[in-house]
Amino acid sequence: MKKAAGLVFVSMMIIFGCTRKAAPTIPDRPVEPVAGNKxxxxxxxxxxxxxxxxxxxxxxxxxxxxxxxxxDWTTDEWRPILNSMVKKAKLNELQVSQVTQYVNAHAKK
Known part of the structure; x- marks a missing residue:
């Protein structure tokens, strides 16, 4: 009985391991060429x-x-924008501080 269960398990692993996987999809957003000196x-x-x-x-x-x-935005308007975007950009604490200082320095007064 244990052999039969083991054989069924191994067979299932082989079948599922060899099936075709779905190809990863590419987002539909357009990719813009980099222009100028970044x-x-x-x-x-x-x-x-x-x-x-x-x-x-x-x-x-x-x-x-x-x-x-x-x-285009005040520092108060930038705060929630930055809070949500820094997570998506995967910035560390130093980078968050630097971006925040830059944005606040150039924000609408």
Whole structure:
């Protein structure tokens, strides 16, 4: 009985292991070519938080959408936007601080 159950289990593993898997899908959003001189990723490590924040904003924040004009919103309006976006961009605490400083420095007064 144990042999039969083991044989059934092994057979099922072989059958399911050899079946075709669904191919990963590609998102439908258009990919825009990179134009102009984007900030170098070396600026991520700048000792100036505004330089690093700008680099992170221009590179990480434009992977999924166009760059937003920081002067379109106040610092209070930016707060919930940043709170949701930094999780999606997978930023560490230092990068969150740098981006926040950059955005706040250029936000609508």
């Amino acid at each position: 900030t170098d990723t070396a600026d991520f490590n700048s000792s100036n938080p505004l330089v690093a924040g700008k680099a992170i904003f221009e590179i990480k924040c434009t992977k999924c959408h166009k760059a937003k004009n920081t002067a």
